[in-house]
Amino acid sequence: MAPDHPKIKSVSKVFEKIASQEGFRLVGNVELGRDISLKELEEMYDAVIIATGSTVGRKLGIPGEELANSISAADFVPWYNAHPEYKNLEVDFSDQVAVVIGAGNVAIDVARMLALNPKELDLTDTAQYALDKLHNSAIREVHLFGRRGAEHAAFTSPELRELPKLEYTDVFIDEGEISAAQQRAGSAGEIPKDIKANLEAMAAIATADKKGVDRKLSLHFLSTPLEIKGEGRVEEIIFSLNEVKDGQVVPTGKTKSIKCGLVISAIGYRCLEMPGLIYESGKIKNTDGRIGASNTYVVGWAKRGPSGVIGTNKSDSSEVIKLLISNLTTPKN
Ligand SMILES: Cc1cc2nc3c(=O)[nH]c(=O)nc-3n(C[C@H](O)[C@H](O)[C@H](O)COP(=O)(O)OP(=O)(O)OC[C@H]3O[C@@H](n4cnc5c(N)ncnc54)[C@H](O)[C@@H]3O)c2cc1C
Structure with missing residues (x-):
């Protein structure tokens, strides 16, 4: 987080x-x-x-995803959170423009971290090496792109509502884009509560007075990344511009290019596969948290996929533990 x-x-x-609690034991540094x-654990x-x-x-x-400074949020987030395995991640903030791809809370977190004034992080537990680098960052423009319309975004409204409160950053969303999304969402009947709250939060961002500061964060929708270009490192990203037709997101045939020095993709996570387990859609195959008929269970994102706070x-995990307790019969010793 x-x-x-x-x-x-x-x-x-x-x-x-x-x-x-008595009986609790933590054995660290075990992968x-x-x-x-x-199998050894089960025995x-x-x-x-x-x-x-x-x-x-x-x-x-x-194409171009492997260029230097094209980074996954799965590496970038643990880097600024001081995860020891990620502290040597090579990231370069020397260009004024950064692009974040994704329309969920991880993308918002990353975009906000890049766009805010790093002095807002001084009293947090951001890794010191990351803080030092962010203090020297040249980034002043951050663009976040979602593939589908604003009505399909996976943000949650509290995260959106905090954006206009950023003290040193102006946040932009095209007002027309949000009213079109509201129209599309409303055309199928009553707009679901969470989508309505999101669109209202985005409309508030679009119409909010701007502070006129040099740090800018812009949210864009209906844009699919096609290619990242550059000589050895990120220099430009090309998007296909989409539209919503009969409820489907389809390309318009038009493209858009952004010159930038950093691309962070935040388009979801999957489990790292381990031997002895079966995986389905990026998560460990299970029934209500139980793996087959064994006494092995799975909880959290490994069980449900990368969703939920x-x-x-x-x-959800409490329910799995109730199931575990009800299935436990004779202890091993
Ligand atoms: C960028 C980001 C921002 C988020 N912000 C928020 C937020 O603001 N508020 C909120 O409520 N939720 C937030 N979430 C969601 C929250 O992080 C998840 O809901 C939660 O972490 C899921 O818990 P988990 O136990 O399934 O996985 P994790 O918390 O990821 O824990 C998994 C642990 O297992 C360890 N591990 C992995 N593989 C192995 C292995 N082979 N052997 C041993 N250990 C292993 C990992 O190192 C890790 O410590 C955020 C998520 C992300 C990615």
């Missing part, structure tokens, strides 16, 4: 409470599949719960 959301990070207090196999314990999340960023699958996954 983003370092400028310290309130959510206080979830660690729950872990501290659990860890202080399932590398240091120990699932040793009455039940095994896999909570390994979704850690691999989905690929755009377009901590609260959603917490309540």
Whole structure:
């Protein structure tokens, strides 16, 4: 999650409470599949719960994706969050323009981190090396692109509503784009509550007074990335412009080019595959969290796919644990 959301990070207090209970033991620096196999764990314990999340960023699958400074959010987010395995990520903020691809909360987090004034991060737990780099960043324009219309965006409205509150950044959305999305969404009947709230939040951004500052964040829709261009590193990205016809997103045949020095893709995650498990649509195959008829269970993003905030996954995991308890028969010893 983003370092400028310290309130959510206080979830660690729950872990501290659990860890202080008698019978709790943490064995760190152990990677399932590398240091120990699932089979070994199953032989040793009455039940095994896999909570390994979704850690691999989905690929755009377009030419130029492998250029230097074309980075997945799955690498960029742990880099600024001080994950030890990502601290050596090569990222260059020397160009004025950055592009973020994706229309979900991860894309918003990344775009906001690039667009805000880094002094807003000074009191957070952003990795010091990332903070130093962000303080020297030349980025002043961040463009976020979604493939479908604003009505299809996977943002949640609280994340959108905080954008106009950024003290040192102006946020732009084309007003016409939002009213067209509202019309399309309304043409099928009553607009679902979450979509309505999102579109209202986006309309508020579109019409909000701008501060006239040099840091800018713009949200664009109906744009599919076609190609990233550059001599060895990102210099430009080409988008196909789309429209919605009979409820389908289709290309208009027109393209748009943006000169930029950094592209971050935030188009979803999938599980890193481990031996001994079956995967389906990027997540571990399970029935209500149970893997086959075994005493092995899966929770969180590894179970559900990369959706939902901590609260959603917490309540879902509680249901899995109830199932685990009801299935536990004779303990091993
Ligand atoms: C960029 C971003 C921003 C987010 N912001 C918010 C937010 O503001 N608020 C909110 O509520 N939610 C937020 N979320 C969602 C939240 O992170 C998820 O709901 C939650 O982390 C899912 O929990 P999990 O336990 O399934 O996976 P994770 O929290 O990802 O935990 C998985 C753990 O397993 C470890 N692991 C992976 N593979 C192995 C292995 N083979 N062996 C041993 N360990 C392994 C990983 O290192 C990791 O520690 C955000 C997500 C992202 C990606």
